[in-house]
Amino acid sequence: xxxxxxxxxxxxxxxxxxxxxxxxxxxxxxxxxxxxxxxxxxxxxxxxxxxxxxxxxxxxxxxxxxxxxxxxxxxxxxxxxxxxxxxxxxxxxxxxxxxxxxxxxxxxxxxxxxxxxxxxxxxxxxxxxxxxxxxxxxxxxxxxxxxxxxxxxxxxxxxxxxxxxxxxxxxxxxxxxxxxxxxxxxxxxxxxxxxxxxxxxxxxxxxxxxxxxxxxxxxxxxxxxxxxxxxxxxxxxxxxxxxxxxxxxxx
Amino acid sequence: xxxxxxxxxxxxxxxxxxxxxxxxxxxxxxxxxxxxxxxxxxxxxxxxxxxxxxxxxxxxxxxxxxxxxxxxxxxxxxxxxxxxxxxxxxxxxxxxxxxxxxxxxxxxxxxxxxxxxxxxxxxxxxxxxxxxxxxxxxxxxxxxxxxxxxxxxxxxxxxxxxxxxxxxxxxxxxxxxxxxxxxxxxxxxxxxxxxxxxxxxxxxxxxxxxxxxxxxxxxxxxxxxxxxxxxxxxxxxxxxxxxxxxxxxxx
Numbered sequence: 001x002x003x004x005x006x007x008x009x010x011x012x013x014x015x016x017x018x019x020x021x022x023x024x025x026x027x028x029x030x031x032x033x034x035x036x037x038x039x040x041x042x043x044x045x046x047x048x049x050x051x052x053x054x055x056x057x058x059x060x061x062x063x064x065x066x067x068x069x070x071x072x073x074x075x076x077x078x079x080x081x082x083x084x085x086x087x088x089x090x091x092x093x094x095x096x097x098x099x100x101x102x103x104x105x106x107x108x109x110x111x112x113x114x115x116x117x118x119x120x121x122x123x124x125x126x127x128x129x130x131x132x133x134x135x136x137x138x139x140x141x142x143x144x145x146x147x148x149x150x151x152x153x154x155x156x157x158x159x160x161x162x163x164x165x166x167x168x169x170x171x172x173x174x175x176x177x178x179x180x181x182x183x184x185x186x187x188x189x190x191x192x193x194x195x196x197x198x199x200x201x202x203x204x205x206x207x208x209x210x211x212x213x214x215x216x217x218x219x220x221x222x223x224x225x226x227x228x229x230x231x232x233x234x235x236x237x238x239x240x241x242x243x244x245x246x247x248x249x250x251x
Numbered sequence: 252x253x254x255x256x257x258x259x260x261x262x263x264x265x266x267x268x269x270x271x272x273x274x275x276x277x278x279x280x281x282x283x284x285x286x287x288x289x290x291x292x293x294x295x296x297x298x299x300x301x302x303x304x305x306x307x308x309x310x311x312x313x314x315x316x317x318x319x320x321x322x323x324x325x326x327x328x329x330x331x332x333x334x335x336x337x338x339x340x341x342x343x344x345x346x347x348x349x350x351x352x353x354x355x356x357x358x359x360x361x362x363x364x365x366x367x368x369x370x371x372x373x374x375x376x377x378x379x380x381x382x383x384x385x386x387x388x389x390x391x392x393x394x395x396x397x398x399x400x401x402x403x404x405x406x407x408x409x410x411x412x413x414x415x416x417x418x419x420x421x422x423x424x425x426x427x428x429x430x431x432x433x434x435x436x437x438x439x440x441x442x443x444x445x446x447x448x449x450x451x452x453x454x455x456x457x458x459x460x461x462x463x464x465x466x467x468x469x470x471x472x473x474x475x476x477x478x479x480x481x482x483x484x485x486x487x488x489x490x491x492x493x494x495x496x497x498x499x500x501x502x
Binding site: 068090108109112117121122123149155161162165167168170171172174175184186190191196198203205206210211213214215216219225226236237241245248 | 426495
């Protein structure tokens with residue numbers, strides 16, 4: 001489908017994407033990065049040319065895997081005749097300077113170098129300025145994922161916002177519970193079976209049906225006891241979320 | 252260890268506990284319940300005597316599996332010579348009228364009839380007014396779980412509070428994301444791989460290290476854009492949690 005693919009940026013997403021492409025028999029010809037810590041790993045992939053200069057790019061598609069605030073300027077440095085797709089959840093296509101031959105190839109997942117993720121199950125949200133590029137991106141996406149969706153910039157932005165609740169805020173609740181474990185001096189691993197069952201139950205039954213606890217029951221005595229046990233910052237969060245749960249179930 | 256075990260209350264916890272005891276070769280002699288919907292299932296367990304009258308109790312141990320607000324009054328109806336343990340996370344031993352022969356046998360898990368849980372991995376938090384009863388409860392607990400912990404009422408209350416963050420609040424974040432999926436008209440299943448990876452990553456790396464997103468980066472532009480997209484009630488939650496994340500990482 002593409003003779004030559006170049007990946008720009010070799011951080012968390014770049015790493016995972018290159019791995020996944022290679023594992024699925026797709027050749028990656030070039031990786032461009034100007035970051036020293038990313039260049040260091042060059043030896044691990046002898047079949048791929050590492051470059052640091054945009055004028056050395058020779059590709060039919062550039063996949064841009066850089067941080068959100070660098071996406072537009074990086075795309076501006078890529079020769080306009082080379083099609084480009086960025087991998088960011090929140091950057092609208094219309095916000096970019098480039099208007100043609102530009103698309104999106106967004107994996108809806110939290111990706112870090114330390115953890116292998118299975119791209120087959122990761123939703124890939126695809127969009128492009130041109131029908132031709134869009135079809136090519138869809139074919140490429142389907143070669144690594146079974147969950148390929150054509151999604152507009154507007155919808156992708158909305159999905160990304162929901163993902164903040166699912167990833168950032170769920171993680172922060174876990175962090176706050178870990179803080180309480182430290183404060184109250186018990187092993188946080190005690191909470192692990194509960195956390196896993198909470199998530200699988202919410203997935204199976206839907207979170208509305210799965211809700212339990214003092215907010216769900218409207219148990220003002222337990223709520224008052226809990227709030228009295230918490231330091232100010234956690235009390236505010238307890239209060240805000242419990243009010244929201246009470247409103248959900250008791251109007 | 253016990254000749255005769257009676258379980259009082261046959262709701263979610265009673266069901267799961269009876270199942271688990273039977274599966275591990277522990278005989279349950281009696282189940283006492285006065286709730287019609289719980290009596291209905293009597294036929295499923297022919298080897299166990301279902302009773303509705305406290306005067307019919309013949310047991311060396313009563314496991315009380317009723318709702319928090321019924322625990323004290325149920326224990327008061329059990330003949331004082333029969334040792335008793337309740338299964339509630341938040342009820343202090345000292346808050347009960349009974350002062351002797353009374354203990355706690357608390358499974359730290361969210362339990363519902365629809366979902367089988369593996370008691371082997373569920374932490375069982377045990378406490379008792381008397382050393383003799385405590386030792387017996389520990390032996391019983393170890394027969395069904397590999398995670399048996401002797402825990403004071405005070406500590407159990409603290410663990411229970413952390414469990415509210417892990418269960419109630421994580422579930423509520425998932426609910427809010429499901430609401431957004433409905434509002435923005437996309438399939439909530441798109442978020443499932445992200446949710447699972449979020450949780451496993453937090454467990455493996457610790458939630459502090461696993462945090463990402465606009466609050467972690469202190470990205471005020473993305474935060475403002477997100478808040479503008481949300482209805483009032485969700486905006487308040489977004490704001491409160493994001494402020495907490497910013498404070499965690501940027502002081």
